[in-house]
Amino acid sequence: MNARSLLLGTALLAALAAPAVAEEVNIYSSRQPELIQPLIDAFTAKTGIEVNIAHIDKGMVERLASEGDRSPADLVLTVDIARLAQLVDAGVTQPVQSAVLEANIPAEFRDPGGQWFGLTSRARIVYASKERVADGEVTTYEDLTNPKWKGRICTRPGTHDYNLGLMAAMILHHGEDAARDWAAGLKANLAKKPEGNDRAQVKSIWAGECDISLGNTYYMGAMLADPEQAQWANSVRIVFPTFENGGTHMNVSGVAMTRAAPHREAALKLMEFLSSDEAQRIYAETNHEFPVKPGVPRSELVASWGEFTPDNLNLMDVAHARPAALKIMEEVDFDG
Numbered sequence: 001m002n003a004r005s006l007l008l009g010t011a012l013l014a015a016l017a018a019p020a021v022a023e024e025v026n027i028y029s030s031r032q033p034e035l036i037q038p039l040i041d042a043f044t045a046k047t048g049i050e051v052n053i054a055h056i057d058k059g060m061v062e063r064l065a066s067e068g069d070r071s072p073a074d075l076v077l078t079v080d081i082a083r084l085a086q087l088v089d090a091g092v093t094q095p096v097q098s099a100v101l102e103a104n105i106p107a108e109f110r111d112p113g114g115q116w117f118g119l120t121s122r123a124r125i126v127y128a129s130k131e132r133v134a135d136g137e138v139t140t141y142e143d144l145t146n147p148k149w150k151g152r153i154c155t156r157p158g159t160h161d162y163n164l165g166l167m168a169a170m171i172l173h174h175g176e177d178a179a180r181d182w183a184a185g186l187k188a189n190l191a192k193k194p195e196g197n198d199r200a201q202v203k204s205i206w207a208g209e210c211d212i213s214l215g216n217t218y219y220m221g222a223m224l225a226d227p228e229q230a231q232w233a234n235s236v237r238i239v240f241p242t243f244e245n246g247g248t249h250m251n252v253s254g255v256a257m258t259r260a261a262p263h264r265e266a267a268l269k270l271m272e273f274l275s276s277d278e279a280q281r282i283y284a285e286t287n288h289e290f291p292v293k294p295g296v297p298r299s300e301l302v303a304s305w306g307e308f309t310p311d312n313l314n315l316m317d318v319a320h321a322r323p324a325a326l327k328i329m330e331e332v333d334f335d336g
Contacts, residue, residue, distance in 0.1 A: 023049040023266040028056050028064070029077040031253065036077060038286050043273050049266050064092035064258060071260040074267035077119075079253040080161040082168075084116040085319035093256040098268060104275035109252060109292045111316070118252035118315075119274050120289035123217045123308065124166050125248065127202050127236040132211045138239040141170065141249070144212075145185025153186065154201040154210035157194045158334035159326060162216060166249050167325035168318045169311065173243045176324060184332045194335050199223055199232070206235040216251075221288025221301055240308035247309035253289070 029036060033055055040051045056063060060078065064071055064087070076087060087093050088111065095114040102110075109118030126138050144153065155163065170179040191210035201213030202223060223233035240248045255274060261267055273279055280291040284299045291298065329335070 023047075023263065025049060025051045025074050025263055025266045025270050026072050027051060027053045027075045027077055028060055028073045028258075029053050030055075030057055030060060030083065031077050031079060035287050038282050039274065039279055042278060042282060043270055046273070046278075047269060049269065051270065061086050061090045061092060065090055067260070069260050071258055072262065073258045074261045074263050075270065076256045076258060077253070078256075080165060080251055081254075081315040081319045082161055082165060082322045084111075084252070084254050084256060085316060085322075087256050088113075088115045092259050094259050094261065096257050096268065096271065098272060100272040101275055104272075104293045106292065106294065108312075108315070109254075116254045116256040117271065117275065118254045118292050119279075120253045120283050120287065121250050121292055121310075122252070122289055123240060123248045123250055123310070124162060125215060125217055126239040126241055127205060127213045127215050127220075128239050129205050129211045130235060130237055138212060138241055140244050141166070141241050142182065142244050143241070145182055145189065147189075149189040149212070151189065151191050152211040153189045154191055154204045154213040155186075155194050156197055156201065156214075158183065158187075158329040162198070162251070163214065164322050164325045164329065165251050165318060166214070167329060168321035169243070169246075169249050169313055171321045171324055171328075172313055172317055173246055176328065179325070180328045180332065183328050183334055187332055187334050199229060202232045202236055203229070206232040212239075217290075217302070217305065218288040220305070221299075224301070238305045240306065242309060243311060246313065247311035250310045250315075252292070252315065 033053065040053065043049065044051060060076065064073065078084060093115045097114055101117055105117050109121065110116065128138055157163070167179060167183065170182055198215035198219045201215060204210050205213055217238060220233055220238060223229040242248050255271055257264070257267055257271065275293060277293065277296055280293045280296040283289050284291050284296065284302065288299065288302055290302065
């Protein structure tokens with residue numbers, strides 16, 4: 001055996017003797033780390049696959065587009081149908097075909113082309129003062145422009161994704177002219193300039209600055225778990241308004257596989273796990289969101305908020321109406 005053969009043989013034996021590299025999945029997430037860590041821990045314990053998470057609140061699409069096929073990210077976890085649609089429209093995701101995902105996630109909560117899959121749903125509701133708002137006084141989103149609410153409504157900025165989603169749904173239900181009138185009427189009833197997040201609005205109700213606010217359901221669970229914020233939460237109740245010709249506005253959190261996805265097989269395993277009974281129960285208990293998989297119960301707390309009729313608008317239609325919603329909010333100077 002010559003020296004070259006000896007060196008090659010030694011290298012091969014060393015490679016075979018080296019420990020195998022553990023499977024891993026890299027995630028770019030706009031979700032708060034504490035909300036998804038319990039899910040990641042459960043997945044790693046079950047599969048042995050390590051999961052690395054980079055929290056990216058802004059510029060997700062731009063980062064993935066810049067990285068291109070060199071991106072280390074396998075999956076994106078994010079909230080709001082508009083953000084999921086932006087990922088697809090930017091061409092930074094790839095279609096996924098999975099019998100498991102299709103069986104676990106209803107068609108209305110996933111992209112027809114397999115580019116994204118909803119993992120949880122949430123409702124855009126009204127938080128109402130227990131002391132100053134009577135049962136049954138809040139009925140529809142359209143009624144929020146009624147003069148009886150003048151100086152009584154708080155909300156985060158109208159240009160935030162959550163409110164733009166509601167505005168986009170209003171456009172789809174009634175057309176742009178009626179939606180513009182609604183935005184102007186809602187602004188006229190505000191108690192103060194739109195600012196802060198959904199929890200801040202509930203604090204304002206507790207402080208007597210307003211009587212009702214727009215918010216997402218799961219913030220109630222988050223506030224009740226916080227010693228300081230629990231008193232805010234206990235000052236309000238959740239009301240599920242509807243559109244006059246529809247149901248309560250819904251949105252989703254979801255997952256998409258990146259175009260690059262260097263660990264595609266492991267990433268698919270994680271996607272499928274996130275749609276499983278086990279993961280959906282963790283979502284329900286930890287994040288206070290609605291499971292999307294049929295048959296998985298809501299947590300006891302979430303169930304106590306009551307039943308409601310979800311709106312049946314197609315979520316991608318809502319996403320595509322978002323630019324028109326933003327234009328209207330800017331035209332009426334909602335946040336001014």
